[in-house]
Each structure stands twice: as structure tokens, then as C-alpha cells.
Amino acid sequence: MQTEIRSLLDCHVIGSDGQHIGKVGQVFLSDRTGEPEWVTVRTGMFGMRQTFVPLAGSRRSGGEIRAPFDKETIKGAPNVDVDDRLTLEEEASLYRYYGMQPSNIPAQRKPEGPAGMTAGTGKAMREGEREGQRGRERDGDIDMTRSEEHMHVGKERREAGHVRLRKYVESEDVEQTVPLAHDEVVIEREAVTDAGPMDGRIGEDEEVITLYEERPVVGTETTPVERVHVHKERVSREEKVRGKVRKEHLDVEQDQDGRPLDEGARRDRDTRGDR
Numbered sequence: 204m205q206t207e208i209r210s211l212l213d214c215h216v217i218g219s220d221g222q223h224i225g226k227v228g229q230v231f232l233s234d235r236t237g238e239p240e241w242v243t244v245r246t247g248m249f250g251m252r253q254t255f256v257p258l259a260g261s262r263r264s265g266g267e268i269r270a271p272f273d274k275e276t277i278k279g280a281p282n283v284d285v286d287d288r289l290t291l292e293e294e295a296s297l298y299r300y301y302g303m304q305p306s307n308i309p310a311q312r313k314p315e316g317p318a319g320m321t322a323g324t325g326k327a328m329r330e331g332e333r334e335g336q337r338g339r340e341r342d343g344d345i346d347m348t349r350s351e352e353h354m355h356v357g358k359e360r361r362e363a364g365h366v367r368l369r370k371y372v373e374s375e376d377v378e379q380t381v382p383l384a385h386d387e388v389v390i391e392r393e394a395v396t397d398a399g400p401m402d403g404r405i406g407e408d409e410e411v412i413t414l415y416e417e418r419p420v421v422g423t424e425t426t427p428v429e430r431v432h433v434h435k436e437r438v439s440r441e442e443k444v445r446g447k448v449r450k451e452h453l454d455v456e457q458d459q460d461g462r463p464l465d466e467g468a469r470r471d472r473d474t475r476g477d478r
Contacts, residue, residue: 208232208239213348216244216256217267218274227268228253231289241289241297242268246278254280255289255297266348272301352448368433385416 208230216224225244233240243253260271270277281300283293298304 211239211242211268214242214263214266214268216242216277217269218277219269219271220273222274224254224256224270224274224277231255241294244277252282253284254278255283256280257297257301257303259303266350276301347453349451349453351450354444354446354448356444356446366433366435368431381419383417383419386414388412388414 211230212227214227216227218224225246227242228245229243230239231241231243232238239258241255241257243255246252246254254277256268256270256272256277258268262269279300281293281296283289283297289297
């Protein structure tokens with residue numbers, strides 16, 4: 204249990220929106236089960252305010268506690284100023300604010316301990332107590348947490364250009380051969396040999412022939428020749444993204460003469476560091 208509490212005190216609380224809220228300051232235990240039930244983080248101006256975050260529904264991942272509420276919701280939690288214990292009323296108001304059912308809290312609690320103190324969530328574990336316990340419980344042992352950064356690549360959508368479909372008119376010269384016909388006069392003369400004598404009257408006469416010719420007439424007509432349809436489609440591609448991440452490394456050296464550990468221990472250190 205003490206190991207679990209110490210590990211919680213090393214954690215940072217992250218909201219459901221991915222925003223960092225703060226480092227755990229205190230851990231409050233349940234009077235009924237003795238299990239961690241609440242943690243506090245410092246919020247507000249200069250971190251002067253302690254805000255309670257329920258562990259129910261939270262997920263622990265390495266040195267982070269992922270709370271089921273976003274940063275703004277947690278910052279707006281009731282301001283409970285406690286030193287050692289949460290009263291029943293204080294804890295109930297927190298549960299109401301977070302919309303949770305305090306199923307593990309008795310319906311009624313009677314005051315216990317010194318006058319004026321109401322039993323509630325168990326005694327808090329603080330940073331100072333944690334350090335003291337480490338000195339007492341792990342005398343001769345030291346540990347250090349090694350962290351490393353991981354690159355997360357997101358995507359954004361932005362305009363890459365515009366496509367316009369417009370129609371315009373241009374003129375061009377064309378040439379085409381057209382066959383044409385026209386009338387021409389042909390004069391044929393022949394001698395009259397078989398005619399009898401005329402009646403002796405001579406006069407004027409006239410006959411008219413109309414001549415025709417064809418001329419080219421230019422006109423235009425409009426006919427559809429092509430239909431153009433423009434649409435867009437999503438095309439996927441892959442692109443390599445490069446970035447820099449930082450990793451912490453641990454070196455263990457003997458304090459007497461500054462010599463490094465032997466090669467076997469160094470290999471063991473490197474193996475553990477690469478995990």
C-alpha cells in the first residue's frame with residue numbers, strides 16, 4: 204500500500220482533454236477500504252489552491268494519471284481547504300460536482316475522534332510524509348525514475364488551391380471548298396433548207412432567257428460537341444515526419460573513488476535503461 208501511495212505522489216494529473224493540470228500533492232485514503240480515493244493538485248494563481256480529483260474512473264499510465272474530466276472541469280471543483288481529512292459534507296459536495304455516485308460512502312456517519320472533527324475520507328499522504336517514509340522504509344536504497352519523450356504527429360487541414368471551370372469564346376479562320384454552277388449562253392446557228400416561201404412580212408421579235416448562277420452563302424449553326432465534368436476526390440499518400448525527442452539516461456558510479464561500475468553491472472544498467 205505504501206509503495207502505491209508513493210508512486211501516486213510521483214504522478215502528474217492529465218485532463219481528459221490532454222492538458223496538464225499539475226503534480227499530485229496529497230493522496231486521500233478511504234476510511235472503509237484504506238485504498239486511495241482522491242488526489243489533490245495545485246491550481247489557481249501561483250498554485251495556491253488545492254483541487255480534488257477523484258481516482259474513480261481515472262487511468263494510471265506510467266507517471267501520469269489520466270482523469271475522466273477536462274482541465275476546466277477540474278479547476279472549477281469546489282474549493283475544499285483541508286489539512287488531514289475530508290468531512291462527509293465536503294466529500295459529498297465533491298461527488299455531486301463530478302456527477303458521481305459515492306456508493307462506498309456510508310449513508311450516515313457519526314463524528315469520531317476529537318470534538319468538532321467529522322470522520323470522512325482517510326488521512327492524506329503528503330510530499331513531506333512521503334520523503335520521511337522513504338528514508339525510514341528504504342534505508343540504504345535509492346531509486347530514480349527515467350523518462351523519455353515520444354513524438355506524436357497530428358494532422359491539420361488547410362486550403363491547397365482552387366479549381367475554376369469557365370467558358371470563353373475565340374474566333375478562328377476556316378476554309379471550305381464549295382462547288383458552284385452558273386448558266387452560260389451558247390449560240391448555235393444552222394441554215395434553213397427545207398422551209399417554204401414566207402408570207403413576205405418582215406418584223407421585229409424578241410425572246411428572253413434568264414441566266415442563273417450560284418454564289419456561296421456563309422452561315423453558322425451551334426451544336427454541342429463535348430461535356431466537361433469536374434469533381435474532386437481524396438487521394439492518400441504517406442510522408443515521413445522527422446523530429447527530435449529527448450531521453451533520460453541513468454549512470455551509476457561508485458562514490459568512493461569515482462570509478463564506474465564493472466562492465467557486467469554497466470551492461471545490466473544499459474539493458475534496464477533500454478526497456
